[in-house]
Amino acid sequence: MSNQKVFNDYLSKQADVRSLSEALVIDSSGRVLARSRFSQSLEFELVPAKILQQASGGAVSVIMTADDNRVRAVVRLSSFADAYLLVGRFVDPKILDHIEKTRGAVAKYQNLEKKQGSIQITFVMVYGLVAMMLLMVATWIGMTLAERMSRPISSLISASERVRGGDLSVRVDETDGTDEIGNLGRSFNRMTAQLQSQQQVLVEANRMLDERRRFTETVLTGVSAGVIGLDSEGRIHLPNRSASDLLGRDLDGASTRKLADVVPEMGDLLQRVMGRPDRAQQDEIQITRDGKFHTLHVSIAAEKLEGDILGYVVTFDDVTDLLTAQRTAAWADVARRIAHEIKNPLTPIQLSAERLKRKFLGMIEDDAEIFSALTDTIVRQVEDIGRMVDEFSSFARMPLATLKNENLGDICQQSVMLERNRQPAIDYQLMVPDDAMMARCDRRQIGQALTNLLKNAAESIIERGARSTAKQDGKICCTVAMETDRDGELRVAVIVEDNGKGLPQEARNRLMEPYVTTRNGGTGLGLAIVRKIMEDHNGELTLEDRAQGGVRARLTFPAGLDAGQDQLVVGGIAHGA
Ligand SMILES: Nc1ncnc2c1ncn2[C@@H]1O[C@H](COP(=O)(O)OP(=O)(O)OP(=O)(O)O)[C@@H](O)[C@H]1O
Ligand SMILES: [Mg+2]
Numbered sequence: 001m002s003n004q005k006v007f008n009d010y011l012s013k014q015a016d017v018r019s020l021s022e023a024l025v026i027d028s029s030g031r032v033l034a035r036s037r038f039s040q041s042l043e044f045e046l047v048p049a050k051i052l053q054q055a056s057g058g059a060v061s062v063i064m065t066a067d068d069n070r071v072r073a074v075v076r077l078s079s080f081a082d083a084y085l086l087v088g089r090f091v092d093p094k095i096l097d098h099i100e101k102t103r104g105a106v107a108k109y110q111n112l113e114k115k116q117g118s119i120q121i122t123f124v125m126v127y128g129l130v131a132m133m134l135l136m137v138a139t140w141i142g143m144t145l146a147e148r149m150s151r152p153i154s155s156l157i158s159a160s161e162r163v164r165g166g167d168l169s170v171r172v173d174e175t176d177g178t179d180e181i182g183n184l185g186r187s188f189n190r191m192t193a194q195l196q197s198q199q200q201v202l203v204e205a206n207r208m209l210d211e212r213r214r215f216t217e218t219v220l221t222g223v224s225a226g227v228i229g230l231d232s233e234g235r236i237h238l239p240n241r242s243a244s245d246l247l248g249r250d251l252d253g254a255s256t257r258k259l260a261d262v263v264p265e266m267g268d269l270l271q272r273v274m275g276r277p278d279r280a281q282q283d284e285i286q287i288t289r290d291g292k293f294h295t296l297h298v299s300i301a302a303e304k305l306e307g308d309i310l311g312y313v314v315t316f317d318d319v320t321d322l323l324t325a326q327r328t329a330a331w332a333d334v335a336r337r338i339a340h341e342i343k344n345p346l347t348p349i350q351l352s353a354e355r356l357k358r359k360f361l362g363m364i365e366d367d368a369e370i371f372s373a374l375t376d377t378i379v380r381q382v383e384d385i386g387r388m389v390d391e392f393s394s395f396a397r398m399p400l401a402t403l404k405n406e407n408l409g410d411i412c413q414q415s416v417m418l419e420r421n422r423q424p425a426i427d428y429q430l431m432v433p434d435d436a437m438m439a440r441c442d443r444r445q446i447g448q449a450l451t452n453l454l455k456n457a458a459e460s461i462i463e464r465g466a467r468s469t470a471k472q473d474g475k476i477c478c479t480v481a482m483e484t485d486r487d488g489e490l491r492v493a494v495i496v497e498d499n500g501k502g503l504p505q506e507a508r509n510r511l512m513e514p515y516v517t518t519r520n521g522g523t524g525l526g527l528a529i530v531r532k533i534m535e536d537h538n539g540e541l542t543l544e545d546r547a548q549g550g551v552r553a554r555l556t557f558p559a560g561l562d563a564g565q566d567q568l569v570v571g572g573i574a575h576g577a
Helices: 002-019 049-056 095-165 180-222 241-247 264-275 320-360 369-398 408-422 443-467 524-538
Strands: 023-024 032-035 061-064 069-078 084-090 226-231 236-239 283-289 294-304 306-316 403-409 427-431 438-441 473-482 490-498 540-545 551-558 568-570 573-575
Touching: 002 032, 023 403, 049 069, 049 084, 049 369, 069 264, 084 283, 095 180, 226 551, 241 283, 241 306, 241 443, 264 283, 264 294, 264 306, 283 427, 294 320, 320 427, 403 408, 403 443, 408 427, 408 438, 408 473, 408 490, 438 443, 438 551, 443 473, 443 524, 524 540
Parallel strands: 427 473
Antiparallel strands: 023 032, 023 084, 061 069, 069 084, 226 236, 226 306, 283 294, 294 306, 403 438, 403 568, 473 490, 490 551, 540 551, 568 573
8 A cells, every 4th residue: 555655656756847737557457556646637537448559559649638738648668567657737728729730730731742743743734834825925926026027038038039030110118117127128129229210221221222223224224325334353244235236245245254355446445544544545446346347436434432443434435427427527518618619710711711712713723623622621621620529519418318119129220221331341130029129218319329339330340350361251230139127127128249359458447438439530429429328218338248259239228118108208307298
């Protein structure tokens, strides 16, 4: 008993020292083995078997009650076989409350910790979603911004492509912004506007140049003068049509060949201009075209630009007819004056000679015959002079031709008949087709022309005969034929061929000019008159050597109208009859 008490006291003391409200030693059946003071209240409260079981494992088991503010703990006393120490203490309810809350929080925490995985997944998903949305928004913003920046650039690129394709009217949208892209667009538009206006100016200038070029080309084609453009080396590069026609050579085909090679007659003149390019040179040159001599008045000038010679321009014209006309006019004038001056004293001379003969023939006793012959000679010579002067005058004042439809065959026949009588030694042949060879002509003048040609032919045969001892065997053939000229027009030709001495070498190209003769007694007017007559008939006279010796003189006329369609043509100008 005393031990029980000592044990109880010891417990009480320990409980006091440790500020415990109670301390008990119990066994597993809940029997109290010892107790501290004031532990009576616990007497009826059994310790739950579960707690004891926990404690029996050696752990400290805490007993919490919800209705009072006590905390009790049970621990197995290992030095005893079956003894447990139960201690209890009153605590501040707040602390208990806190403990309770802490416990709740712990429970919650543990609960949450359990759920942590799913929450993390949720968070990751939410994060991913948000991140994706942000990425999309960022991408959209980026693309919008990029598009805003690239749109003007791409429109600039497509506009440049169109400019490259030649469309200078293209413009890009000008933004109001002052950024570089806006500036770029504005400068691009300024540039294309400037290019467009410059292009328009150039196109206009080009059009005008083209117009002028075409005008110049038309003028060059239209002018009767020959024009040849040469390069600085003297090579042909721009001839007009008249140039080829006048020279009778194909200059278009001779392009890039040297002028001096194609037209050697112009070589000297070109050389002179090349030697002194500051002065244009002019000269008259002789060329042969279609077997006839022609005189060309040539002028060559250097084309210069700032002292450099770009090339040469050759211009020329056929002045053969002009020169002939000038000479003819001059001779006609001289002839008229001389005729006038000579004719005046002729009549008094003739009358005086006749009066001398009449008055003094009876008074002369000696040599009356001589006196008579001398005065006759004076009279005859004066008559001859008079005739010559008349011829002078007739050449100077050739009457105008009266053109009618005439049969050339008839005219030729008459002329040949007259000549045959005059020169019976010569064999005259006349070849006229059966059809009427109608031509518009003046019968009297053509007769005169034919007589001149036949006379020349006969004289040439006689001259050949005088030179050689061989048999004369003179033959003159007069042919009338229809032929077509180069332009395809129908013409009538009268051809007089002889086997005489042939054309003289000297003055060969001037035989048709007045007063050009190789015969002692000749006036040189015969062929000049023939040519004048042919000009009035809109026809032509040509002379050429025959291959077998002698000369072929040819008169060509425009073909006449059929009988009944008569026309009166004066001086080559037609007047309705
Ligand atoms: N058929 C011919 N054969 C050779 N020479 C000719 C012939 N016809 C003309 N001629 C040459 O042409 C020159 C000029 O001839 P043209 O008829 O004009 O004068 P002409 O005969 O000398 O003088 P005219 O006719 O006044 O008597 C002649 O002097 C002659 O040299
Ligand atoms: Mg003659």
